[in-house]
Amino acid sequence: MYKLFLTFRYLRKQLIVHFAIAAVTLCVALVLVQRSVMGGWVEQVKQRARGLLGDVIVDNQSYAGFPLYEEFIGRISAWPEIEQATPVLYTYGLVRISSPGFEMTRPVSVVGIRYGEVIRVNAFEKGLFYEAYYPGTTHLGPQRQPMLGLDPNAAPVPSPMGGLVRPPALPEPYQSALETARRRHQERFGRPLDAPNAVDGPDNTFLREHGLAIIPGEYAFSETDAPELAGEPWPGLIFGRDIVATRQSDGRYKRRFVRGRLATVTLWATSIGGAVDPVPIKQAFRYADDSRTGVYEIDSETVYCDFDLLQGLMGMGPADRIDPQTEQVVGRTPPRCSQIQIKLRPGLDRAAVAALTERLARTYHGLLDDPSIRLDPREQSLVVGVTAVTWEQSQAHIIGPVERERMMVTILFGIMSLVAVALILCILYMVVLQKTRDIGIVKAIGGSSAGVAAIFLLYGAAVGVVGGVLGCALGVLTVVSLNDIQEFLIRLSPALRVWDQSVYSFDSIPSEVNPVELLVILACAVATSMAGSLGAALRAGMMQPVEAIRYE
Amino acid sequence: MNELEARGLVKQYEMGRSNLVVLHDCDLLIPRGSFTAIMGKSGSGKSTLLHILGALDVPQDGQVFFDGQPIFAPPAQRRHTTGIGDVLSPVERRRIRLRRTAFGFVFQFYHLLPELNVLENVLLARMIGASAWRWLSARAEARRDALAILQRVGLEQRLRHRPAELSGGERQRVAIARALVHRPRVLFADEPTGNLDAEAGANIMQLLHALHREGQTIVMVTHDAQIAQYADRVLRLEHGRLIAPRRGEDATARTTLGPTPPIST
Numbered sequence: 001m002y003k004l005f006l007t008f009r010y011l012r013k014q015l016i017v018h019f020a021i022a023a024v025t026l027c028v029a030l031v032l033v034q035r036s037v038m039g040g041w042v043e044q045v046k047q048r049a050r051g052l053l054g055d056v057i058v059d060n061q062s063y064a065g066f067p068l069y070e071e072f073i074g075r076i077s078a079w080p081e082i083e084q085a086t087p088v089l090y091t092y093g094l095v096r097i098s099s100p101g102f103e104m105t106r107p108v109s110v111v112g113i114r115y116g117e118v119i120r121v122n123a124f125e126k127g128l129f130y131e132a133y134y135p136g137t138t139h140l141g142p143q144r145q146p147m148l149g150l151d152p153n154a155a156p157v158p159s160p161m162g163g164l165v166r167p168p169a170l171p172e173p174y175q176s177a178l179e180t181a182r183r184r185h186q187e188r189f190g191r192p193l194d195a196p197n198a199v200d201g202p203d204n205t206f207l208r209e210h211g212l213a214i215i216p217g218e219y220a221f222s223e224t225d226a227p228e229l230a231g232e233p234w235p236g237l238i239f240g241r242d243i244v245a246t247r248q249s250d251g252r253y254k255r256r257f258v259r260g261r262l263a264t265v266t267l268w269a270t271s272i273g274g275a276v277d278p279v280p281i282k283q284a285f286r287y288a289d290d291s292r293t294g295v296y297e298i299d300s301e302t303v304y305c306d307f308d309l310l311q312g313l314m315g316m317g318p319a320d321r322i323d324p325q326t327e328q329v330v331g332r333t334p335p336r337c338s339q340i341q342i343k344l345r346p347g348l349d350r351a352a353v354a355a356l357t358e359r360l361a362r363t364y365h366g367l368l369d370d371p372s373i374r375l376d377p378r379e380q381s382l383v384v385g386v387t388a389v390t391w392e393q394s395q396a397h398i399i400g401p402v403e404r405e406r407m408m409v410t411i412l413f414g415i416m417s418l419v420a421v422a423l424i425l426c427i428l429y430m431v432v433l434q435k436t437r438d439i440g441i442v443k444a445i446g447g448s449s450a451g452v453a454a455i456f457l458l459y460g461a462a463v464g465v466v467g468g469v470l471g472c473a474l475g476v477l478t479v480v481s482l483n484d485i486q487e488f489l490i491r492l493s494p495a496l497r498v499w500d501q502s503v504y505s506f507d508s509i510p511s512e513v514n515p516v517e518l519l520v521i522l523a524c525a526v527a528t529s530m531a532g533s534l535g536a537a538l539r540a541g542m543m544q545p546v547e548a549i550r551y552e
Numbered sequence: 553m554n555e556l557e558a559r560g561l562v563k564q565y566e567m568g569r570s571n572l573v574v575l576h577d578c579d580l581l582i583p584r585g586s587f588t589a590i591m592g593k594s595g596s597g598k599s600t601l602l603h604i605l606g607a608l609d610v611p612q613d614g615q616v617f618f619d620g621q622p623i624f625a626p627p628a629q630r631r632h633t634t635g636i637g638d639v640l641s642p643v644e645r646r647r648i649r650l651r652r653t654a655f656g657f658v659f660q661f662y663h664l665l666p667e668l669n670v671l672e673n674v675l676l677a678r679m680i681g682a683s684a685w686r687w688l689s690a691r692a693e694a695r696r697d698a699l700a701i702l703q704r705v706g707l708e709q710r711l712r713h714r715p716a717e718l719s720g721g722e723r724q725r726v727a728i729a730r731a732l733v734h735r736p737r738v739l740f741a742d743e744p745t746g747n748l749d750a751e752a753g754a755n756i757m758q759l760l761h762a763l764h765r766e767g768q769t770i771v772m773v774t775h776d777a778q779i780a781q782y783a784d785r786v787l788r789l790e791h792g793r794l795i796a797p798r799r800g801e802d803a804t805a806r807t808t809l810g811p812t813p814p815i816s817t
Contacts (some may be wrong), residue, residue, distance in 0.1 A: 002680050009667045441663045444608055445677040445730065448651025449644075545651075546609040549663060 005449055006442070007458040010431070014545030017459075018429045020420075020529075021467040027417040028471025028525045029478060034413050035232065035517050036479040038406040042509030045402050046253030046395075047123075048294035053391040054085070054121045056357050060385035064274050065089065065316055065336035067379050068367045073340065075363060081356055083345050085116035087337035089310050091270070095237075095303055097244065097263040102256060106243065109302045111264060112310030112337075113547060115140045121343040127292040129241065130259055134174055138289040140306040142233035145260025145286060147217045149227030171227040220258045230260075235309055237263050242291050242300035261287045265303065268314040272336070272378050281313050295398070311335060323375075331374065336382070353390055361388040417528065424463060424532030428456060432536040439540050440548025453541030460533025461526055463465045468525030472518055479511045555769045556582035556605055561614035563600050574600050575611065576792035582738065584672040587764040588771045589783030596771040596789045598741050605771060606655050606740040607647040618654065623645055623647055652681045657733030660743035662723040664715040674698040678733045694733075701729045705759060721752030728759060732768075739763065741772040743757050745779055757782045 010017070011195040060066045074087045089112030115138075131138040151169035170178055185193045211234055220331035222228050245253035263285045269277040269317055285305060311317045321331040342360070344353065367373055375383065394401065432439070439452055478485070486509060489496035499509045561574040574597035582588055592598045594634060603609035605616055607623050610630055615622045651657075656677075664673050678694035679687075690785045702708055705725040715723055724744060731739055741760065745753030750791070761782045764770050772783060780786045787794050 002676055002682070005676075006665075009672075013704075229568045437663065438665050441665060442676075442680070444606075444651060444657050444663070446648055446680045448648045451680075544609070549608070549659065 001268055002447075002474060003458055006455050007462055010066045010435070010455075010459060014431060016427055016430065017463060020424045020463045020532075021470070023420040023423045024464060024467025024525055024529055025471040025474060027420040028468050028521055029475040029520055031410070031413050031417060032475030032513070032518065033478050033482075033511075034409055035406075035521070036475070036511045036513050037482070037509060039514055040512035042399070042402050042406055043512055044510045045295065046399055049394070050123070050391055052122055052124060052293055052298065053394060055344040055353065056342040056358060056360060056388055056390055057394050058342065058386060058388045059339040059466055060382060060387070062274070062338075062382060062385060063091070064272055064382060065338045065380040066386050067334035067336050067375065068364070068373065068383060069337045069340050070335065071367055071370075071373065072364050075367075075472065076342070081344055081348060081352075081395070084117060084120045084343040086114050086121050087307060088113055088118070088341055089307055089314070090315065090338040091267060091314055093265050093267040093308065095239075095243070095263055095265050097239075097257055097261055099257045099261055104243075104256075107301075108240075108243065108265075110267065110310060111302055111304045112307035113140075113304050114307045117397065118341070119282050121341045124291065127241075127294075128238070128289045129253075129292070130289045134177060135176075135262055137174065138238070140236040140238070140304070140309075143236050143260070143286050143288060144229040145220060145231045145262075146174065146231050147222035147228050147230045147260075149222040150225045151227075152225060153536055166225075169227045170220070175227070184459040187364055214266075220260065231262070231286075234262065234284045234286045235306055237265065237285030238288055238304040239290045240302040240549040241290040241292040242296060243303070244287065248346060255290075259287055259289070263287055265305070267310075267313055269313070271315070272333075272382070277315075283309075283313055292445060307337070311337070334375070334379065335371075355449070357382060357388045357390055361386070366390070421528045421532040424529050425459060425535055428460060428463075428533045428536035429539070430542045431459070432456060435540075436543065436548050439543050440545045440550075443543070443545035444549060449541040452543075453537040456533050456537035456540050460530045460537070463533070464529025465522075466527035468522040471525065472522055475521075476513055476518070479513050482511050483508045553584045554581045554585040555586075555618070556580070556771075557617040558601075558605060559615050559617070561601070561604060561611045561616070562598065563604060563609070563611045573792050575604070575614075578614065578789075578792065578794055578795055580787070581606070582769060582771055584737075585764075585767050585769055586785055587769075587783040588785045588787065588797070589780040590771070590773045590787050590789055590794075591775060591777065591780050592773075592789035594775060597792055598775075598789050601789065602740050602742050602771060602773045606657060606738075607618075607650050608657070609664045618650060621646070623650060649681075651732060654737045656734070656736035656739045658724070658727050658731050658739065658741040658744045660746040660748075662715065662720075662727045664723060664726055664730070666715050669712050669714050670702065670707055671695075671698060673715070673726055674702060674730045674733050677730045698729070698733050701733050702726075704732075705729045718785070719752070720748050721755055724748060724752070724756050725759065728756070730761070738771060741770060743774055744772065745774070745776070753779065 058072070069087045073087070076082050076085060091112075093108060093110045094105055095108045095110075096103070098104070113124070125131060128138055148168040148170060150166040152166070154169070156164035156166050168174065182193050185191075220230075222230065230247070241253060244257045245255040247253055265283050265285060267281045267283070268279075269281060274336045283305075291302075291304065308317070316336040318331045318335045319333045321333045322328070325328045344356065348356065365383065368375070368380065368383060439447075442452055442455075443449075460470050486497065486499055489498070558578060561575045561578040561580075562573075564571045564573045565574075572664060574575040578601065590598050590601060593666075600609060604611050607616070610624060612630075613627050615624055617623070623643070623646060625641075665676065668676060675694055675698045677693070678697060682690035682694070699708070699711075702711065705728055707722060707725055707729065710722060715726070718726065724747075728739075728744075731741075739760075745756050746758065747771060748756060757779055760770055760772070764782075764784070770783075772779075774780050789795075
């Protein structure tokens with residue numbers, strides 16, 4: 001106990017040790033902030049990479065796709081582990097969209113999805129913009145352009161441009177949602193919504209809370225006074241957000257097009273053998289919504305349309321099988337898809353998922369043994385290449401490098417932290433030199449070599465504990481205030497912005513303090529501080545009492 | 553009855569290419585309850601002898617017996633440096649135990665821990681061997697003893713003062729209190745008045761004298777013949793050997809008060 005007593009007394013009275021504590025504090029805070037930011041980054045990348053995928057993905061990496069997906073889904077749908085399975089089709093094309101005075105054509109990855117199924121398999125729906133504000137309004141079926149009109153029954157309100165205007169009204173089904181909001185507002189506040197349809201009305205916050213705010217610039221206005229659904233009905237197309245909108249440096253998006261605008265997609269069909277038909281296929285769509293996964297490569301290059309429509313356009317749907325010699329119809333060619341995404345029921349552990357993934361692959365390949373299924377050799381070759389993988393395996397090429405980068409940065413910061421260890425070593429060595437006579441005294445009154453060494457080891461540990469705890473506190477405080485700190489810096493000067501949302505595709509600096517990591521970092525701080533004090537402790541322990549007492 | 557017995561002590565220091573022999577075949581008996589003064593010129597080896605007797609230093613040859621038991625390993629196995637592993641050596645453990653329980657040291661320059669106050673300096677010597685499990689109860693007992701000894705040396709009003717806030721005499725009294733708090737059988741004093749003025753020195757010597765009268769065995773090193781007069785036996789260290797006191801010296805006059813020590817030849 002005397003060792004602890006002396007340790008704490010030295011800790012309080014030795015000013016120089018406060019520098020060692022400060023070094024440990026800064027190192028711990030540095031590593032914690034780095035781990036938290038990188039950890040948050042990895043988690044966000046994982047979540048967003050996960051966002052468009054099921055738990056298990058079945059595909060064959062072929063542009064021609066693979067057949068028998070309907071039979072496969074039919075067989076596995078009854079399995080207790082399977083919650084939902086849906087086919088997906090991938091191809092490439094050109095998309096063209098215009099608004100008054102602006103036109104854009106760009107190459108895109110065209111993804112065919114069954115909207116009603118895919119939203120039950122992954123988090124696709126959560127990334128949709130209009131669906132979030134107007135639940136239930138996004139679909140990929142034929143649709144017209146919703147146009148805002150002026151509400152003939154509403155009282156005029158001041159216009160931002162001056163004068164009085166009647167607030168806009170919404171076409172159905174938006175109008176009914178607004179009625180619900182009006183009722184809720186009345187129930188909550190005991191008064192009706194003020195100018196409920198106004199673009200910048202005072203109750204817009206309440207409407208936004210209910211996902212019903214009218215977002216300036218997001219809708220076209222009808223040329224007539226009445227709201228309407230205008231134009232020809234065309235199938236819906238969901239854009240990747242970075243195609244139709246520009247991300248601002250504050251993380252918000254500025255849209256270049258409004259919902260309902262006409263878009264054209266040009267595709268090239270591919271035969272089962274992989275040959276591309278040189279004759280392009282054009283299809284008109286309406287901008288139904290835009291999706292954000294958070295992964296820029298996806299959001300800037302992908303559009304989503306109805307699976308069955310795309311399958312038909314690409315010539316991958318069911319068709320008559322013609323005998324080339326007799327030119328007679330001898331059966332039906334099976335439809336093809338590029339991928340099957342499967343949502344598993346919650347609660348399956350990693351081993352169970354791995355086993356299930358293997359079973360899914362076996363089940364698919366087992367379809368070839370079914371005598372009722374007849375495939376020609378080219379179709380069979382597509383089946384052979386089909387594999388089943390978990391979403392982590394499929395995204396390893398994205399997650400792996402980020403994880404490695406995180407580890408590398410941690411190692412770099414760890415090496416930098418060795419400076420703190422060296423500092424502690426130097427400081428404690430100086431303390432031992434300073435305290436040489438005290439060491440002699442302690443030994444003269446009965447302190448053992450191990451006891452004296454323990455004083456300095458405890459001293460190092462105490463430096464580690466105090467510095468580690470302070471560092472953890474500083475690190476956590478920094479992590480939780482990181483975005484506020486950036487805001488403060490930006491207010492001082494925009495040039496001080498360190499995190500540009502338009503580059504990193506995340507709204508805010510990702511940060512996530514992992515309590516286990518925090519404890520590990522604290523333990524490392526104590527261990528490294530003790531390691532730093534080891535040399536000093538050994539020197540102190542090995543001193544002859546009489547030499548120490550005579551030390552000048 | 554002898555408290556300590558030294559036989560054939562040899563201590564030499566390497567000084568470049570030559571060896572400086574400080575103690576040469578030195579024998580000594582310290583009877584229980586005696587007050588022995590060892591005199592000698594500066595650099596004659598008095599302090600070295602005291603340190604060896606008090607188990608702070610290790611001789612190259614010879615042995616010191618306490619309670620009839622040797623306190624050093626046989627010369628062939630003797631190490632002159634200390635390692636962490638020494639704590640496992642029974643002889644080293646015994647030496648540590650002796651320093652902790654049977655010996656008390658008073659140094660010329662007090663050697664108090666500057667970060668601790670008067671009470672803590674004294675308590676530390678009493679608590680250094682206490683087990684962590686009995687810390688609280690041992691501390692209460694140690695505090696009682698420390699307060700008693702500090703009262704004895706007249707420092708009960710200075711308990712919370714740090715060494716830097718005390719005079720030289722007061723510091724030495726704290727050092728004496730620290731040396732006595734665990735009730736040692738032998739008190740070693742290395743020039744206890746060497747850093748004090750005459751009045752403070754006299755006070756310290758009166759204190760030691762009083763302790764001696766109460767039966768405390770004291771071994772003191774001094775170069776001052778006046779100070780040596782407080783002892784009941786005075787020995788002189790010359791050329792590495794303890795020699796018989798010369799007739800007619802003041803300091804030797806009182807050697808008749810105690811038993812005649814064996815003198816190395």
